[in-house]
Amino acid sequence: MSTVAADVLDHHDDHGPAKGIGRWLFATNHKDIGTMYLIFSLTMFFIGGAMAMVIRSELAIPGLQFVHPEFFNQMTTMHALIMVFGAVMPAFVGLANWMIPMMIGAPDMALPRMNNWSFWILPVAFGILLSTLFMPGGAPAGGWTMYPPLILQTGDAFPFLIFSVHLMGISSIMGSINVIVTIINMRAPDMTLLKMPMFVWTWLITAYLLIAVMPVLAGAVTMLLTDQFFGTSFFLAAGGGDPVMFQHIFWFFGHPEVYIMILPAFGVVSEIIPTFSRKKLFGHDSMVYAASCIAFLSFIVWAHHMFTVGMPLTGQLFFMFATMLIAVPTGVKIFNWVATMWRGSMTFETPMLFSLAFVFLFTIGGFSGLMLAAAPADIQYHDTYFVVAHFHYVLVPGSVFAIMAGAYYWLPKWTGHMYNENLGKLHFWLSTIFVNLTFFPMHFLGLAGMPRRIPDYSTQFTDFNTIASIGAIGFGLSQLIFVWVLVTAWKGARATDRVWEGSHGLEWTVPSPAPYHTFTTPPKARIANEAFE
Amino acid sequence: MDDTERKKGIRRTALIVTAIALAFYVGFIMIGVLRS
Numbered sequence: 289m290s291t292v293a294a295d296v297l298d299h300h301d302d303h304g305p306a307k308g309i310g311r312w313l314f315a316t317n318h319k320d321i322g323t324m325y326l327i328f329s330l331t332m333f334f335i336g337g338a339m340a341m342v343i344r345s346e347l348a349i350p351g352l353q354f355v356h357p358e359f360f361n362q363m364t365t366m367h368a369l370i371m372v373f374g375a376v377m378p379a380f381v382g383l384a385n386w387m388i389p390m391m392i393g394a395p396d397m398a399l400p401r402m403n404n405w406s407f408w409i410l411p412v413a414f415g416i417l418l419s420t421l422f423m424p425g426g427a428p429a430g431g432w433t434m435y436p437p438l439i440l441q442t443g444d445a446f447p448f449l450i451f452s453v454h455l456m457g458i459s460s461i462m463g464s465i466n467v468i469v470t471i472i473n474m475r476a477p478d479m480t481l482l483k484m485p486m487f488v489w490t491w492l493i494t495a496y497l498l499i500a501v502m503p504v505l506a507g508a509v510t511m512l513l514t515d516q517f518f519g520t521s522f523f524l525a526a527g528g529g530d531p532v533m534f535q536h537i538f539w540f541f542g543h544p545e546v547y548i549m550i551l552p553a554f555g556v557v558s559e560i561i562p563t564f565s566r567k568k569l570f571g572h573d574s575m576v577y578a579a580s581c582i583a584f585l586s587f588i589v590w591a592h593h594m595f596t597v598g599m600p601l602t603g604q605l606f607f608m609f610a611t612m613l614i615a616v617p618t619g620v621k622i623f624n625w626v627a628t629m630w631r632g633s634m635t636f637e638t639p640m641l642f643s644l645a646f647v648f649l650f651t652i653g654g655f656s657g658l659m660l661a662a663a664p665a666d667i668q669y670h671d672t673y674f675v676v677a678h679f680h681y682v683l684v685p686g687s688v689f690a691i692m693a694g695a696y697y698w699l700p701k702w703t704g705h706m707y708n709e710n711l712g713k714l715h716f717w718l719s720t721i722f723v724n725l726t727f728f729p730m731h732f733l734g735l736a737g738m739p740r741r742i743p744d745y746s747t748q749f750t751d752f753n754t755i756a757s758i759g760a761i762g763f764g765l766s767q768l769i770f771v772w773v774l775v776t777a778w779k780g781a782r783a784t785d786r787v788w789e790g791s792h793g794l795e796w797t798v799p800s801p802a803p804y805h806t807f808t809t810p811p812k813a814r815i816a817n818e819a820f821e
Numbered sequence: 822m823d824d825t826e827r828k829k830g831i832r833r834t835a836l837i838v839t840a841i842a843l844a845f846y847v848g849f850i851m852i853g854v855l856r857s
Contacts, residue, residue, distance in 0.1 A: 398831045465838050473830040499838050503846035511853045522853045529857045537849055 304804050313408075316400035317804060318385045321407050323702075325382030326695070328410060330771075332374030333688075335418070337764050339367035344726075348757035350747050360743035361429035362421070368432035372549070373456045374414050376683065379691045380552040381406075381463050384491050387698060388467065390795040390802060391485050393476030393811040398469040406462040413455035420445035431741065433538055434509065436523040436531050440516050450513045457502040464495035464502075471495075476794065476810050482573055485793055489576050490555030493583045497544045497551070500587075505541040508534060532597050539590035547586045549683060550650075551579055553690030554621055557643045559793075560697050561625050564640035565632030566790035571624045578617035578624075585614045595663045596670045604663040611661035618654055622647060637788075638712030642693035645685055645720050653681030656731065671741075674734025680727045684763075685720070692719070692770065699774075700783035704801030707780055711773050718766035725759030 305311045305320065315321050342363045346354050355363070385403065389396055397403045420427040425443015428434070434449075442449065471492050475484070484492075511522040512534070521527025523534045554575075562569045569575065591599060591607040599607075625647050634640070656678040660666050669675060692715075699707050729752035734740075738749045745753065783800040798806045 399835065461842050465835055465842075468838050469831050469834045472834050473827055499842050500845055503842045504849045507846050507849035507853070510850060520857070522857045527857075533853065533856055537852070540849075 315404055315407075316396070318389050318396045318400070318403065319702075319802065319804065321397075321400075321403050322382045322385030322387075324407050325378045325385055325410075328407070329375050329379035329382055329691075330774075332370050332378070332414065333767070336367050336370035336375055337767065339363045339370065340760060341764055343367065344757040344760035346743050347745070347753050349754060350745055350750055352744055355743070357743045358426060358429060361431075361741065362427040364741050365428050365431055366417070366421070369417065369428075369453075370414070371683070372432065372545070373453075373460075374410070376549050376687050376691070377460065378410060380491075380494070380549070380687075381460075383487075383552065383556065383691070383694050383698070384463075384467055386702065387795060388470060388488055388491060389474070390798065390806055391488050391793055392471065392474065392479055393794050393807045394470060394474035395805065395808045397466050398474055399466050402462050403466050406459050406466065409455050409459040409462075413452045413459065416448050416455070417452040420448050423448070433535075433542070434512065435538070436512060436515065436534050437525075439512065440524075446516060447513065450509045453509050454506055457506040460498050460502045464498035467491055467495040468499070476807075482576065485555075486558035486569060486572065486575055487552070487555035490551040490558070490579050493579050494548050494551045497548050497583055497586065501541040501544045501548075504537060505545075508537045508541065511537075532594075535594050535597060536591065539593045540587070542593065543590045544583070544586040546679075546682070547582055549687045551583065553646065553650075553687045554579060556690045556694040556697070557625065557646050558621075560639045560643040560693055561628050561647075562792070563697075563788050563790040564637060564643075565629045565634050567628055567632040568792075569624070570627035570630075571620075574620055575624055578620040581617040582614060585610060585617070589614065592661055592663075592666070595666045608661055608663045612658060615654065615658055622651060633790075637696075638707075638709060638716055639693045639697035641713065641716045642689045642696065645716070646689045646693065649681060649685030649689070649720075649723070653678055653683075653686055656681065669734060671739055672734035673730045673738045673740055676740050677727050677730035677734055680730070684727065685723050689719070689723075692716075695770075697788075698795075699777055700780075700787045701795060701800050701802055703777045704783055704799075705778055705780040706783050706787075707773050707777050711769055711776075715766060715769040715773065718769065719763060722759045722762035722766055726756050726763055727759075729753075729755045729759075 305317065306314070311320060312324060315324065342355060343360065346352070346360055385397065388394075417427075423444045425445060428439065428442050428445050428449045430439035430442060434453075439449075440446070471484070471488060511520070514520040515522050515524055515529070521529035523529045523531045525531060558569055558575060589607055589611045591603060592611045595604060595607075636644075656674065660669055660675065660678055696707065696712055733749055733752045733756075736749065738745055738753075785799050786796045787800060788796075794807075794811055795802075797811070
């Protein structure tokens, strides 16, 4: 056992977690809150996934089989809202809660009570959102982008949608305030900013993005609310408003949101690849600058989502070239991951497999993004399944695979036991095969002209749709293996403190499972420095 | 950094980022007000 861990146990074995439900309701411990975030996110992943099953079942063959078109639209809208705000974002916040304090040698998050609020707002927000499925007129069906005037035709669900989006925003903002304050003020004495692990760095940048853009979304939906109920005309053309302005404001939030969902994924992968390559991360500082560069560029590319609404040629050119510029820092990251693996003593445990798949498949999503960035081409691709293929490649084998990689990587540290490696690998291979079976054919569907957000289609699109539906059902079922791995995680062999042979960092200096309180006294400089090496 | 200083730092950082968030919220609604 390390010196730090012994120190922790000597002084803090006198008070552990509270007993019963109170431990969770009034939780202020970052590990408890992290666990709740992760469980919540997994639950939402399955609810959103069930909606995806409805969508893919309906689209398996042409014609209307199972659901009404109105309900189909509700499913696409709710699937997106739940996956973005309920599954991917909370999963990364869960990982941040668990790992950031341990990685920087802090005893907890800086604002633990606010941390509790950040989490508990979320189940309320999604309870409200899901309750709209049972309301007259059904759930929102205007797409997750909530474009007016379409979204203003939502029935009784409309104010509940707006309220739940506000709550999600408040939760995210409070969470990101906590992350920033913790990282800026609570690092171990010798941990300068550039010594911070990449996961901490990417989360710091993500938190700043959240602080800047979640209020913009809140502002946009507040204006929708006042347009609907208080007689304003922000977006109503009949009253002198401008519906296109909503799109500008929404995408000023929406594009950085994409990076909010991918930057922490970069951080996770940047932790895992060096561990299983048994080398230091190649170009740590350049990775930091690349992530910062991506974050900056994310603010000046929003209108590439709107090439077809009509804009001056100079506007199209600016947004096209600014978007293409993002390929440069992203390329730096891909290069550095490959360079880290180069001549490393690589082994292929489950976290590494998910990380490798991330590098390959996220790059496919990146390339289709470049194709979409070209304004003249985008006018052809816009609102087709090519776009659906693109963003699912970025979000599923991108963000979701990174979350899976992180979960497998840190699970032994959380539970104190090794998970079942064979089941983990089975989960990986089935997920990888089915994710490609689901989303790769969508490129062809889009190029052939199949529009998105439709419950029925022309017969020439049948084959690829059937393949995609088979893939989706396979992918969904494969995730049950992950649940089984989690349920049986406490049955595996005892994990060592360091868990992985090649792992480095302060989190690996504490025992496995991590004690309820860690680093109540900051780690000694020597130990901290050894951990950074 | 002693405890009091750290607490001050936490409060200062929290206030700054909260102010940034509020500025974005109010700012974008003001854009809406000015354009409509």
